[in-house]
Amino acid sequence: MSVPMGPRAREAALRRLAEDEFDVLVVGGGVVGAGVALDAVSRGLSVALVEARDLAAGTSSRSSKLIHGGLRYLEQLDFRLVREALRERGLLVTRLAPHLVRPVPFLFPLRHRVWERGYVGAGVLLYDTLGGARVLPRHRQLSHSRALREAPGLRSDALVGAIKYYDAQVDDARFTMTVARTAVQYGACVTTRTKVTGFLRDELPDGGARVTGAVVRDLEGGAELRVRARQVINATGVWTDEIQRLAGGSPGSGGSVTVQASKGVHLVVPRERIRLDTGLILRTEKSVLFVIPWGPHWIVGTTDTPWDLDKVEPAPTRADIDYILEHVNAVLRTPLTHDDIEGVYAGLRPLLGGSGSSSPTVKLSREHAVIRPEPGLVIVAGGKYTTYRVMAKDAVDVAVAGLGQKVPASVTDRVPVLG
Template sequence: MEFSSIKRKQLLKEMGSREFDLLVIGGGITGAGIAHDAATRGMSVALVEMQDFAAGTSSRSTKLVHGGLRYLKQFEVKMVAEVGKERAIVYENGPHVTTPEWMLLPFHKGGTFGAFTTNIGLRVYDFLAGVKKDERRKMLSADETLKKEPLIKKEGLKGGGYYVEYRTDDARLTIEVLKAAVSEGALAANYAKAEDYIYENGKITSVRVSDRIAGGETVIRAKKVVNATGPWSDKMRDKDAPGKKKLRLTKGVHIVFDQSRFPLRQAVYFDTPDGRMVFAIPRDGKTYVGTTDTFFDQNPVDPIPLPEDVDYLLKAIRFMFPDVSVSPEDVESGWAGVRPLIYEEGKKESEISRKDEIWESDSGLITIAGGKLTGYRKMAESVVDRIAERLGGGFGACRTRDLPISGGDVGGSAKFPAYVKEKVAEGVAAGLPREFAEAILRRYGTNAGKVFSYVKESGEGELPKEVEAILNYSMHHEMAAKPVDFFIRRTGALFFDIDWVRTWKEPVIRKMAEVNGWSAEEELLYREELERALCEAVPEMA
C-alpha cells in the first residue's frame, strides 16, 4: 500500500479488513520506532495517529540527537551511557537527517561549570557515550573560546569545553522511520483517532478509530495494542483502566532569529542566571535559542510560546551574549513543545528525569512514556521484545541497530558526502540549480531520486519546479494531507523560513486542493488552519 495522502481512505479500509499482530496508537518518534522494529521482525503492524505524524512533541524539540550531558549533574549515569551510545546509531542509520554539531560550553567565574567540572564531566561523557576518537572533547582557553564564538560574554570568562552533539530535523527523522516501517509492510494513517477500546473476556481485541478528514469509523483488530501517545498517554490509559496519573507535562519553548539580528556562528550550550542550561544554535541562516522548562497543565495540542517564555529566553541571550541587541520584534518565529515526563513527587521542572517507563494493564494494553528523542530506537526495542514474548510467535531479535531508515541506505555516515557529490548531477540534469539539488540530497538521502523525477514531471504552473516536486513527493510518499503538514513537518519551513511559507502558501493550497479534490469549504478550512499556525509561530508579546 502506498504511503500517500490520496490513499488514506483506502488504507483505513484495509486496516479494518484484517487482524494485526500489533496496533500502535501514536505517530510520534516512539510509535514510529515501535512500528519499524515490529515490522522488521515479521509482525503485521498498523499505526494510527490522531493528528499528523510528529505533530506533537516529535516536531517541537530542540532538534538535537544529544546524549544528555546535563543529566550527569543528576547522576543519571545509566541513561547518559545508553542514550549517548544511541546517538551514534541514529546518525549511522540516517546521516541525511542527522549532522554532527560541535558544541561550545563556556564557563565563567561564579557559573554552574568550572574548568575542572567541565573537563571531568565531558571526559566521563566521552567514556559513557563511547564517543569516537575524532569527536572527543577538547578544553579551550578563554581566548580560544572567544575565537570560536566572539559574541560570548567576555567578563569572567575562564574557558570552554568543546564537544560534539548531533543536530537533526526531528519531524523528518520521525517520517523517515515511519517510511522505513511502511517499506517493511506496516500500514500507517494520520488523522485517524483511536476513540475506544473493544474487549473480549476482559482483553483488548480491537480499537475503534475515527477518520478526522473523510469522516466515518474503522474498527481495527489486533492481538496487542501499544499506547505510544506521548502527552496523551495518561488519557489513553484512563480509557482502559482509570488510575493514578503517571505523567507530568512540561513545556519547552524555542525562538528563531535571522542571522542578521543574531549572527551566531558556533553552537553554544550555556548556563543561565537561574542555573538552567540553554542552547543557541546556528542553522541555515538563522539562530534558534531554547529551551524553557515549565509545568504545563493545559491541552497539549498546539501549545504556543507565551510572552513570559520569550522574555525568559531574551534575558538568557542578553546574559550570555551582551553585545547582541535583540528585542521581541526580532523574533521571526518560534515553537512550543510538551514533554511527557514520568511523574516524580516534589521535583522541579528541570529536575524530573527523562527516563522512559513501560506499563502493562490487565487488559493487555502496553503503554510507553517518557524518554528522549535520542533513545527512541532502544525504547522501541524494549517494547517490541515484550510484545514478541506475549505473542509467542517465534519472532526474531531486534534488527534496527544496524538497519538504515528510509533515505539513509548510503553505507554509513562516512560515505554520505561522497553520495551527495556523486548524485548532485542527477538533480542538475533534472533542471535544478546545483545548490538546490544538493539541498534535496541532504534532506531526502537515497529518496532524492524520486524527488528529482517529480522535478522533471513538473510543469510551469504557479509553483517553481523544485517546490512543486517536494510538494508532490510529500503528498504521494509521506502522506502530507494538509498544508500545515507540508509547511511544518515535511519541510520545517514554518519554523526556519517563515517568509518562504508566506510566499508559496496560496499556490501550495491550490495545488493540494486540485490533487485531493477538496471542496471550496475544505480549501477554506485548511487555509484558515495554516493562517492560525502562521500566527501562532510568531510569539505575541504582552
C-alpha cells in the same frame, strides 16, 4: 526510494485497517510510535499505526532537535541514561541515519578560572568516554582569546575561557516521518487523521478481559473503524493519561503510569544576529540554555515548566520569551530584542511520574517506562527523542511476550532509515 503515503494509499490503508487483524496496532505517530511500528514490522509482525493528527504533529516536531546524551544529566549522576543516549547517538550518526543526523559543535563558556575548567572538563571528558568509539570529535579546552575567536558575538567579560564539545542534531519532524516511511516500506499500514476513541475487548474465562483492538475514527471521512489487533501499543506521549482513561484505567494507580506535560519554548532568530561559529550551551539557575545553529537561523531555548492546559497547542507566554532573552543576552555583545524574534514554538515533554501542576518538571525523570496494564495493551511513555529506538524495542519486547509465539529479537540497530 519513494514510499506511497498519499490519498490513494490512505484509502487502501483504511480498508486494511477495517478488514485485517494485526499482530500489533500502534497508537500515536510521534518518533516513539513510528519507532515501535518499524521495530515490530522489521521483526516480521503485521503492524498498523494510527495517528490522530499528522506524523510528528505533537512533541516530535517541537524539540531542541538534538540527538544527545544530555550533558546536564551527568550532573544529576544519571550515567545510565547518558550512556544509553550516547550509544544511540553513535548508532544514528554512523549507521542508521548519517544522512539525517549531523554532528554539531558546542561551546561551553566558563565563568570561573580554576575549579570550573576542572569540573566541566571532567564532565565533558566523561561524556566523550561514555560516547564510546570515536564517532564525534573529542572536546577541546579553549583559552579566552581562542574562545572569542570562535564566538566573537560573546561579551569578553562573559567568559574566562571555554570548552568545545560535539553533539548531534536532526530535523525532528522529518526524521519521524522517515522512520514511519521506512516502516511502511517494510509493510506497515500507517494512517494519519485517525484517532483512537475506544478499545475493543474480549471477555476471558476467568472473568477478566483482554484488549483485542481499538475503535478508530477517520477524522477526514467520519467513519468509525473497529481495528482488530492481538496487541495494542500506546505511544501517545503527553496524551498517555487520556488513553489510559479511555482504556478504563486511572493514571497513577497500580499498573499504570502518570505522564506530566512540561512545556519547553524556543525562539528562532536570524543567524546574522549572533556571531558564532558553533552552538552554545549556557548554564541557567535551574537547567541549561542552548543556542543551536539551524540553517539561516539560531534556535534559542528552552524553558521547563509544568503545563495542564490544551495539549495540542501549548502557548508560549511573554514570561517564557523574556526568560530566554534574559539568559542569552547575559553573554551577548549585542543583546537580542523582541524585534529580532522571527518565530516562537512550544512543545510538551512527556515526563514520567509527575502529579499536579506544582511538580518541578526540571527534576522529573527523562527515563522511559513500559507497562502492561491489562492483557493485550502495552503502554510506553517518557524517554527522549534520542532514545526512541530503545523505547520502541522495549515496548515491542513486552508485546511479543503477550503474543505467545516465537518472534525474532529487534533488528533496528541494523536497519538504516530510508533516504
